[in-house]
Amino acid sequence: xxxxxxxxxxxxxYQVACALNETGVLECLVTDLYWPAGRKWAEALGRxxxxxxxxxxxxxxxxxxxxxxxxxxxxxxxxxxxxxATGAVPFELKRLSMRFCDRHLGKRAAEIANARDAALxxxxxxxxxxxxxxxxNQPRILFQLHPHPTSVRAILKRERxxxxxxSSSLDKEWELGLPERDFQTLVQESSMPDYWxxxxxFTKETLVENGAAAERIEVxxxxxxxxxxxxxRVTRSADGPLRLLSVGTISQRKGIKYLIDALESLPTGxxxxxxxxxxxxxxxVLRQTRAPVHLRAFVSxxxxxxxxxxxxxxxxxxxxEGFGHVLLEAMACGLPVIATTRTAAPDLIRNGCEGFIxxxxxxxxxVRCIEHLLRNPEERNTMGLAARARAEAFTWPAFRRRIAAxxxxxxxxxx
Numbered sequence: 001x002x003x004x005x006x007x008x009x010x011x012x013x014y015q016v017a018c019a020l021n022e023t024g025v026l027e028c029l030v031t032d033l034y035w036p037a038g039r040k041w042a043e044a045l046g047r048x049x050x051x052x053x054x055x056x057x058x059x060x061x062x063x064x065x066x067x068x069x070x071x072x073x074x075x076x077x078x079x080x081x082x083x084x085a086t087g088a089v090p091f092e093l094k095r096l097s098m099r100f101c102d103r104h105l106g107k108r109a110a111e112i113a114n115a116r117d118a119a120l121x122x123x124x125x126x127x128x129x130x131x132x133x134x135x136x137n138q139p140r141i142l143f144q145l146h147p148h149p150t151s152v153r154a155i156l157k158r159e160r161x162x163x164x165x166x167s168s169s170l171d172k173e174w175e176l177g178l179p180e181r182d183f184q185t186l187v188q189e190s191s192m193p194d195y196w197x198x199x200x201x202f203t204k205e206t207l208v209e210n211g212a213a214a215e216r217i218e219v220x221x222x223x224x225x226x227x228x229x230x231x232x233r234v235t236r237s238a239d240g241p242l243r244l245l246s247v248g249t250i251s252q253r254k255g256i257k258y259l260i261d262a263l264e265s266l267p268t269g270x271x272x273x274x275x276x277x278x279x280x281x282x283x284x285v286l287r288q289t290r291a292p293v294h295l296r297a298f299v300s301x302x303x304x305x306x307x308x309x310x311x312x313x314x315x316x317x318x319x320x321e322g323f324g325h326v327l328l329e330a331m332a333c334g335l336p337v338i339a340t341t342r343t344a345a346p347d348l349i350r351n352g353c354e355g356f357i358x359x360x361x362x363x364x365x366x367v368r369c370i371e372h373l374l375r376n377p378e379e380r381n382t383m384g385l386a387a388r389a390r391a392e393a394f395t396w397p398a399f400r401r402r403i404a405a406x407x408x409x410x411x412x413x414x415x
Contacts, residue, residue: 001138001411002027002116006109006130007123008101012222014062016121016143019400020407021069027118029070030109032101035060036067071112073105098125099182106130113138119411121197128189139414141407142193144203146322147342149175149186151206155320155342159252162361166252173253195410197403199323200344218406221347223396224328228301231334231388232309241292242271242374245311245335247304247326248318250277250295255317255340255360262317262366263291270374273315276307308333312380313373318343319360331355331391336383338369348394354387 003020004027020026035057036042046054061067106122106129113120119138122130124145131140146152153175160170171177178186190207196217198204204217244263248254256275263273272292276299299307308314314330316339324343331337331348337355339345351357356369373380 001025001415002118003121003141003407003411004028004030004109004113004116004118005121005123006030006105006126007143008032008105008126010060010062011123013396014065015223015396015400016123016403017069018062018064019403020121021065022400023404023408025404025407026069027116028112029065030073030105030112031070032073032105033060034065034067034070034072037061039067071108073101073108102126103129107133110134119414121407122193124189125186127192128185131189131192139195139410140193141195141197141410142190143197144190144207144322145199147203147320148190148206148210149183150210152320153183156253159319159361163252163257166257169251170253172251194414197406200321201347202320202342202344203322218410219347220399220402220406221344221394222323222325222328223394223399224325224332224391226332226392226395229305229308229329229332229391231384241269242370243310243312244271244273244315244370245276245307245313245330246273246315246317247276247307247330248316248324250275250297253319255319258317258361258363258366259315260289260291260293261363262370263293264289265363265367266291266370266374271370274307274311276304304329305333308335311335313338313370314355315366315370316340316343316345317358317360317366328391328394331387334384334388336373336380336387338366338373349387349390354383354390 003025005017005020008031017026017029037058046057102125106126109120109122110130110133114135117136117138119141120130120134121141121143123143127142134140156170156173156176160167191211194216196207196212198217198219199222201219204219207217208214246259250256263271274294274296276296278297308330314335314337316324316327316337318324318340319342321343324339327337327339327344327348331354337345337349338358339355340358340360342360345357349355349357358365358369
C-alpha cells in the first residue's frame with residue numbers, strides 16, 4: 001500500500017517523506033514548494049540567483065527525496081514565502097494566508113490519495129482539510145506536531161492569569177490568538193485520524209486526556225545532525241560565571257519570566273544568561289532585570305553552533321512544547337540540559353544523568369538545578385559527556401527507521 005503525506009515547508013527536513021520513500025511506500029509528498037535541485041534548469045537558474053536566495057531554495061530539497069516523488073503547489077509556496085519574508089505583514093493577514101495554504105494543500109493531498117487508493121499521512125494544520133476530503137478506506141494518520149490545542153489553551157490561559165504583564169506575547173500564541181472557528185478546526189483535526197504519530201510523551205498525554213486512544217499513538221522522538229552539532233574542542237573552564245544558554249522564541253510560552261526570576265535569585269556574578277531567539281512582546285521582562293542577560297535576536301546556524309559550544313549549561317523552561325529540537329542539539333554539543341516535563345526532556349534525558357527535569361514555572365527548582373551545576377563543575381562535565389552519548393541514539397536515520405516501522409504497523413493493523 002502506498003501513502004500520500006502532506007505538509008508545508010521543509011518540515012523536519014522532509015524526514016518523514018524520506019522514511020516512506022526509503023521503504024518504497026511513498027506515493028508522493030504534497031507540499032507548497034520543493035526545489036528540484038538535480039534538474040538542469042534548476043541548476044542553471046541557481047547559478048544566476050543571489051547566493052542567499054539560492055540557499056533558501058536548496059533548503060527546500062532533500063537528497064533522499066527525489067523531486068519526482070513530490071507534488072508542489074507553487075502558488076501556495078509563493079504566498080507562504082512572501083509572508084515569511086515580509087515582517088510587516090499584519091498578524092490577521094498572515095493567519096488568513098496560512099490557513100488558506102493549509103486548506104489547499106490538505107485538499108490536494110486527499111484528492112491524490114483518493115485517486116491512487118493510498119493511505120493518508122498528514123501533519124497538523126493540513127489534516128482537517130485532508131481528512132475531510134479523503135474518501136478512501138485506507139488509514140488516516142496524523143503527525144501531531146504540538147500538544148493538543150485544548151490542553152495548551154488551558155495552560156496559556158492559566159499563565160495569563162498568573163502573569164498579566166506577559167499577556168501580549170501569550171495572546172499571539174495560536175491557541176489563544178486564533179478565532180474560535182479556526183481553533184475548533186484544530187481541535188476537530190486531532191480527533192479525525194485512525195492513528196497518531198507524536199515526537200514526545202507530553203504530546204501523547206495531551207491527546208489521551210482529550211479522548212485519543214493511547215494504544216493508537218506512537219511516540220517517536222526526532223533525530224539531529226551529529227556531524228554538525230558536536231562539542232567544542234576547548235575544555236570548559238570552572239572559572240568565571242556559569243554560562244547559561246537558552247534558545248527559542250523569547251516569550252512567556254518559553255518560560256522567559258521564570259528563567260529571569262531564577263537568574264535574579266542567584267548570587268551576584270554567579271551566572272550569566274545568553275538568549276538566542278526572536279523577541280515576542282515580552283521585552284519589559286528583559287529590560288527590567290539587573291541580571292546579566294545577553295540577547296541575540298537573530299543568529300545564523302554557525303553562530304548558534306558557536307554559542308552551544310561555548311556555553312556551560314542549556315536551559316529550556318518551556319510551558320508547553322511538542323518537542324524542542326534545541327534540546328537534542330544542545331545535548332549533541334555536550335551540554336547538560338535543564339528542561340521541563342512539558343517538553344521532550346523526559347524522552348531524551350535521565351534526571352540527574354544528562355541534566356535535570358523540572359516542573360514548568362517552578363523557579364526554586366530551576367535555582368536548585370543551576371546552583372548544583374554551579375557548585376559541581378566536574379559533574380557538569382560528566383553530564384555533558386553523558387548528554388553527547390545519549391544524543392547519539394537520536395539520529396535522523398534512526399528516526400526514519402522508527403517512522404517506517406510505525407506506519408507499516410498501522411497499515412497492517414488497519415488491514
